[in-house]
Amino acid sequence: MTEQEFIEKMQEDVLDTDVEISLEMALADVEEWDSLSFVSFIAMAKELGFTNVNREVVNEAKTVKDLFELMK
Structure with missing residues (x-):
């Protein structure tokens, strides 16, 4: 899975958000991470x-x- 594919899956399937996320973001700063x-x-x-x-x-x-690294 590429970084872009991972980000798209996170946004659509896990976080269910249109907010742009990046690999560098702290999970604590991602409002939808609950x-x-x-x-x-x-x-x-x-x-x-x-x-x-x-x-x-x-x-x-x-x-x-860190989450992306778990998916390798």
């Missing part, structure tokens, strides 16, 4: 076959790029 999007991200990762993505590793993520 408990629902947290669970949606884990579900998306599992659906795409990333079995290493779980609550603990997502909890450690501080930026959008």
Whole structure:
């Protein structure tokens, strides 16, 4: 998955927003990043076959790029 594909999936499927996000953004600064999007991200990762993505590793993520790195 490319960075652009990841950002699009985050915006459309996880965050459900039209607000532009970037890999450098802190998750704390993303208004839409809440408990629902947290669970949606884990579900998306599992659906795409990333079995290493779980609550603990997502909890450690501080930026959008940290989440992207989990999807490699």
